[in-house]
Amino acid sequence: MTSHIFEQIAKTLHLTPEQVARTVALFDEGNTVPFVARYRKEVTGGLDETQLRAILDQVTYLRHLDARKETVLRSIEEQGKLTDELRERILAATTLQEVEDLYLPYKPKRRTRATLARERGLEPLADRMWAQEDTSGDLEAIARPYLNDDVPTVEDAYAGARDILAERIAEDADIRAWLRQFARDHAWLSVTLDDGEKDPRGVYQMYYDYREKLADIPPHRLLAINRGEREGVLKVKVELPDDAVIRAIEERVLTRPQSIFAPHLRAAIADGYKRLLFPSITRELRSRHTEDADDHAIRVFARNLRRLLLQPPVRGYTVIGIDPGYRTGCKVAVVDPTGKVLETATIYPHAPKNQWDAAKTALRHLITRYAPQTPTAPSPSARGLLIAIGNGTASRETEALVAELLREVNPTLPGDARVAYTMVSESGASVYSASDLARRELPDLDVSMRGAVSIARRLQDPLAELVKIDPKSIGVGLYQHDVDQKRLAQALDAVVEDVVNQVGVDVNTASPALLQYVAGLNRRLAENIVKHRDAHGPFPRREALLKVKGMGPKTYEQAIGFLRIPGGENPLDATPIHPESYPVVERLFAYMGVRGDEPDLPARVAHVRGTEDLDALADLLEVGRPTLEDILDALARPGRDPREDVPPPLFRQDVLKMEDLKPGMVLQGVVRNVVDFGAFVDIGVKQDGLVHISELANRYVSDPFEVVNVGDVVTVRVLSVDVDRGRIALSMRGEGVTIDD
Secondary structure (H helix, E strand, O other), rough: HHHHHHHHHHHOOOOOHHHHHHHHHHOOOOOOOHHHHHOOOHHHHOHHHHHHHHHHHHHHHHHHHHHHHHHHHHHHHHHOOOOOOHHHHHOOOHHHHHHHHHHHHOOOOOOOOHHHHHOOHHHHHHHHHHHOOOOOHHHHHHHHHHHHOOOOOHHHHHHHHHHHHHHHHHHHHHHHHHHHHHHHHHHHEEEEEHHHHHHHOOOHHHOOOOEEHHHHHHHHHHHHHHHHHHOOEEEEEEEEEEHHHHHHHHHHOOOOOOOOHHHHHHHHHHHHHHHHHHHHHHHHHHHHHHHHHHHHHHHOOOOOOOOOOOOOOOOOOEEEEEEOOOOOOEEEEEEEOOOOOEEEEOOOOOOOOOOHHHHHHHHHHHHHOOOOOOOOOOOOOOEEEEEEEEOOOOOHHHHHHHHHHHHHHHHHHHHOOOOEEEOOOOOOOHHHOOOHHHHHHHHOHHHHHHHHHHHHHHOOOOHHOOOOOOOHHHOOOOOOOOOOOOHHHHHEEEEHHHHHHHOEOOOOOHHHHHHHHHOOHHHHHHHHHHHHHHHHOOOOHHHHHHHHOOOOOHHHHHHHEEEOOOOOOOOHHOOOHHHHHHHHHHHHHHHHOOOOOOOOHHHHHHHHHHHOOOHHHHHOOOOHHHHHHHHHHHHHHHOHHHHHOOOOOOEOOOOOOOOHHOOOEEEEEEEEEEEEEEEEEEOOOOOOEEEHHHHHOOOOOOOHHHHHOOOEEEEEEEEEEEOOOEEEEEEEEOOOOOOOO
């Protein structure tokens, strides 16, 4: 690629051309985004994953642009119509839209009215009219030579010529560019009711008679309108000041108003605009705004997903997972601290069976058996017993059952053995339960029971469990089913990849679903790693992974820094330090006069990091300063999990009903979803409450993410409760109403 392209990308992304050039070279060598972000900071200048992916997107776009230019130039040249001026304009184009506009008059197309007119020999007449050189003369006499069997009258001749001119005007690149910008600034979207019977619940009622400037419509509103149109409820059209547009085009085209062809040109301009230009540009405009709304919705989903995947694991606890249900009962699964299934059961506390007391007895038996510090506890090393309840159908009724039971059981348990519960999002659990992966992992359990296991494991390690599910099914999005599904999948996969590699993966315990997101790996290689592990036992050292089928040197280089071996032969294999930097660590230890297995190593490394001149130390150790800082950080905080920085789940021992809520009550809750207009908060009743964006803080908030993220534990005040409609309005404004970080 040329330096000009690097400069273009650098300007767009506010980077230096050198950064861009070096980064592109790394990608061209087959390096992955996580690897470059973590282990090539000296080369990129410390660019993060978001910046690196932006460079990749720009490079891909500009390379596609160059390829398209070559195709277009070749096509026009083969037609014998490529002029030097046109070639220069195409080569100078900076967007695909510009290239397509310039190519439009030469692009092979279906037969049009203008095509028929050209076939009937009317293009010379159209050219004469376009030149506007005739200020006098007989229009009938000028048209007479073009009459034939296909063009029997003078009016037919001028009508055909106008068709040619209308298409010429509609395909003029400069006119299209001007109108495109004008429409962006001045277009309005008008929405009316099309078929009310298709909206029995009045979901789209606010749009039955709605009009707003297109540029001002927020993304979530535009996506709702688009959905209503697709469902046949709404009729949508774009409005422009047509008369003003036609006058503006006339000023561009009608250079000699005194021409005898001026009336025909005006007619061709009006026809070209109304029949060709307006539909084309407004269709493109709606598509562009929808793409922008899609991008926004995808960014919201990606941000929520990142935070959800970074929810802290609850380690060391045995967990009773409950997948609530009515007719088919509540599925109950007990898993040990490693996620191994210990016991399962089905209880029927709700209608139609209403076996409330029997359900309590069954759960009491499990609590008595698995709570630590009891004679029959099979997992005495466990830190405790927790209950995870799925938040779907019958969840709040099941929560009431658990809360009632805990009020009875907890007083009989030692203080540090008392049991608490939390609500766990079960979005996507049914998708996982019916998947091939679930069948392989839990072959002896039926589909419904697998959901209970998944709910329990989600509490223990959200990331390890959620990677088993299509990200679109996790339920933290904004109109996720309405946006471009390919772009959504790409964005969400990138989020999962970034988070997995940020956290790191224990290669001796990870599932293929988790391993496949490690930089450089894919599904097949992830499965090969697990097969090798099952056949030969745990990997003792990182180098042992080179024996896995399909693990070549480049793949090993990309992946190995993110694969950890806790308790292996080399302590460094449990850290994010890449094996390529092990010699640097050895030189560091020699400089410090320490061994790698000394118990006070973290404290001594922290002292070095706080007191040494790191630039001088980096030079001495023959390493870049960013890499040295990462090495020191890994050694000073061994086993650190970045998810530890996120608030833990909110555990409860009692339950509220929606009817218990009163305006003014102050409660704790967990943010379940963040959208453009606010945040949905689980406060322990059946319905999540909404904190509108205007109630998020005592100041003006333009973006809810300025204040909250998925998983935040927040303190809120109840504003209003509508039991019949299932709506709760909350506020985070006022003294004492804060985020618990």
